[in-house]
Amino acid sequence: MTTLPPTRAGRRTRAEASLALIETKELLIRVGMELLTERGFTSTGLDAILKRATVPKGSFYHYFKNKEDFGLQVMQAYDEYFRKKLDRWLLDERTEPLQRLRNFVEDAKQGMARHSFSRGCLIGNFGQEVGALPAPYREAMNHILQAWEFRVANCLGAAQQRGTIAADVDCQSLSTFFWIGWEGAVLRAKMMRKAEPMDVFLNGFVTGLP
């Protein structure tokens, strides 16, 4: 076993410094998720991000090439967070598949209510302003939505195996239909500042299932 060299008081060890770096980057990404789900990309200035994170501009450029790079990394982090959320609900094998979808919706409603319906879906926000976004964003967004659709399609497939959904239905198309409408529901919930549109959409979707 080697002995670590003694550190001077007030001077961080390499491990501590490296942890601080990770923390600063994570903080910026988290603040980015907050602001970009509230206001979108174009109308969120770098200054607003730095101010909320209380991080100096120099630090920002240590982690990110520019705002475009930052936005892309925020999108990737959001996707990762959201896939975990979807998996937590949709892979819950103790629960009947359509109930899993209902549980996801319930969780999303609570999440929106927690922030007084001011934050929607990052991908929905970016979609609305896609014409003003850096070109690579569009492809990234479509990839992300495909991954989310894949998860809901699998859940609907599980419902199909149990006979809850007709056997001849294409669950992939049904999932695409779900996500198209679901982004509309999140948008409308934000507009009305209430969860009702999310319930209306889910009920309409489930009622219309073949």
Next chain:
Amino acid sequence: MTTLPPTRAGRRTRAEASLALIETKELLIRVGMELLTERGFTSTGLDAILKRATVPKGSFYHYFKNKEDFGLQVMQAYDEYFRKKLDRWLLDERTEPLQRLRNFVEDAKQGMARHSFSRGCLIGNFGQEVGALPAPYREAMNHILQAWEFRVANCLGAAQQRGTIAADVDCQSLSTFFWIGWEGAVLRAKMMRKAEPMDVFLNGFVTGLP
């Protein structure tokens, strides 16, 4: 019959001047509709509007108190234009009611294609950024959507009278479901730069009708 006083060459009559005023205001509103359906309210600067309309700032303030007032008038003009569009398709009594809805969707697809899917729905755009908009906008947007929902509900009611939709269904709720998903479909079409999501949504909606 009175004789109009002769006008000096290069000087406009009062009627001409008044027509020019109306034209400038209409031009500003039209340019506002274009830019706001493309980019939303927050990220569209007044300068971009004046530049596209080639109207000086002084003229703008002759017609509008400020950008907030302008945005509200653009929203009202968009609503008026859109109600007419809905009425044109949905009140077409020569056509079977669900086909009227299909015709509206077809027209919307063509409209989006005409602008390479860069322009979505003004109300959808505003909804996404509602937290950053002037407070009176939210109520105006909800009113507008109610008026659109009313029109689709009537069309679904006509389908119900002909027995195409089950008699015990609440067409108002069904129309709310339609509009929630439809805004999502327009958003997705913009994101993917193709009309497919609008077809997927309409087919999913019609297939699921009770």
